[in-house]
Amino acid sequence: MIPLALLENLKNQFLLDPDITFLNHGSFGACPKTVCDNLQDWQNRVEKEPVQFFETDIFPLLADSRKALGKFLGCEGDDLVYYPNPTHAVNAVARSLKLKAGDEVLGTNHIYGALDFTWQQVCKDTGAEFIKADLPLPINSKDEFLNIFFSYVSNKTRVIFISHITSMTAMIFPVNEIIQFARQRDIITIIDGAHVPGHLPLNITELGPDIYTGACHKWMCAPKGSSFLYVKKSLQNEIMPPVISWGWEGELSKTSLFLNRHEWQGTRDMTPFLVVPEAIKFLNDNNWQERSQLNRKLVVSTRNQFLEFLNIEPLCPDDWLGQMATIELPIDDPLEFKRSLMANYKIQIPVFSWENSTALRYSVHFYNTEEDLNRLVVAVKELLH
Numbered sequence: 124m125i126p127l128a129l130l131e132n133l134k135n136q137f138l139l140d141p142d143i144t145f146l147n148h149g150s151f152g153a154c155p156k157t158v159c160d161n162l163q164d165w166q167n168r169v170e171k172e173p174v175q176f177f178e179t180d181i182f183p184l185l186a187d188s189r190k191a192l193g194k195f196l197g198c199e200g201d202d203l204v205y206y207p208n209p210t211h212a213v214n215a216v217a218r219s220l221k222l223k224a225g226d227e228v229l230g231t232n233h234i235y236g237a238l239d240f241t242w243q244q245v246c247k248d249t250g251a252e253f254i255k256a257d258l259p260l261p262i263n264s265k266d267e268f269l270n271i272f273f274s275y276v277s278n279k280t281r282v283i284f285i286s287h288i289t290s291m292t293a294m295i296f297p298v299n300e301i302i303q304f305a306r307q308r309d310i311i312t313i314i315d316g317a318h319v320p321g322h323l324p325l326n327i328t329e330l331g332p333d334i335y336t337g338a339c340h341k342w343m344c345a346p347k348g349s350s351f352l353y354v355k356k357s358l359q360n361e362i363m364p365p366v367i368s369w370g371w372e373g374e375l376s377k378t379s380l381f382l383n384r385h386e387w388q389g390t391r392d393m394t395p396f397l398v399v400p401e402a403i404k405f406l407n408d409n410n411w412q413e414r415s416q417l418n419r420k421l422v423v424s425t426r427n428q429f430l431e432f433l434n435i436e437p438l439c440p441d442d443w444l445g446q447m448a449t450i451e452l453p454i455d456d457p458l459e460f461k462r463s464l465m466a467n468y469k470i471q472i473p474v475f476s477w478e479n480s481t482a483l484r485y486s487v488h489f490y491n492t493e494e495d496l497n498r499l500v501v502a503v504k505e506l507l508h
């Protein structure tokens with residue numbers, strides 16, 4: 124069982140309102156105090172000597188931060204560039220690929236909604252076709268999933284875009300097998316790992332995607348606006364930043380054109396990127412991988428309680444769950460249910476419609492306890508009766 128004393132201790136290290144049972148780390152993360160302090164320190168340093176900071180200091184500081192992040196993610200720091208969020212990163216990539224009529228981009232119906240809009244629009248603009256593999260619930264096995272997904276691949280498929288952990292359905296997808304399949308067919312893989320860093324151990328080099336984006340501001344507990352784009356070396360010169368600025372002709376440093384073009388996007392606040400090593404320190408100092416295993420057990424045991432009292436089947440096998448799970452609920456008005464959970468029980472949690480069903484998704488991280496989850500189960504039972 125979870126060492127409760129230890130977990131309670133960690134809630135004190137966050138700025139979260141102690142009166143609220145916070146079960147929505149998945150949407151926007153939450154930062155420990157040490158990370159917030161470090162962000163403030165960097166901002167103070169910028170304001171003490173802005174010219175020195177932006178003209179001289181920033182690029183070596185970014186290089187150090189990327190190096191630390193690369194070590195954490197299992198790739199070279201120079202193959203990563205910081206982005207404010209995965210949405211920006213996927214937009215930059217999608218617009219860079221020079222898709223054309225006859226090309227197909229293959230996604231799934233579990234795609235994050237904003238990025239569904241992105242691919243639809245980019246395909247509309249370029250004449251390519253955006254195809255969403257329909258992976259109905261429940262998903263019973265990896266083989267079943269892969270058979271359905273691969274049945275949508277054609278000789279026109281140029282790109283596969285897939286979530287590593289899905290947003291609404293909160294499942295770990297078998298991206299390893301998909302990447303290997305795509306590599307044999309020269310299909311570009313773009314993995315949306317928004318939820319993965321700090322949630323699952325990740326080694327990008329071993330996984331071998333062409334392109335991978337992840338948020339540092341979610342499960343790594345880094346400041347909002349810190350995320351990354353990884354591009355394998357052979358594709359780097361094809362991926363353009365959203366903004367053309369200094370660095371365009373490679374004049375900023377001796378490293379790659381990729382870094383030159385992406386790092387300077389006009390004057391902006393880059394301090395969240397510099398805090399990433401402090402967030403990694405927090406994760407490592409607090410045994411994040413062991414805690415993640417414990418949290419996953421708690422996610423599964425909580426799901427079992429829901430399945431039993433709602434008398435429903437699981438949406439996916441237990442080992443497809445990380446530190447989040449989605450539970451379908453027999454309700455018509457998700458917003459009202461969410462409002463009641465907050466108003467009556469002070470529980471912060473997303474409740475939403477997905478395809479033809481209504482569901483809630485709970486997240487479990489450093490500061491959650493078994494009691495938080497029990498409180499949720501009791502509250503849902505009471506509201507449904």
Ligand SMILES: Cc1ncc(COP(=O)(O)O)c(C=O)c1O
Nearest residue numbers: 208209210235286289290315317
């Ligand atoms: C799977 C997935 N991809 C992408 C995103 C976008 O993240 P951001 O808003 O930080 O760009 C999210 C956000 O929750 C997500 O769940």
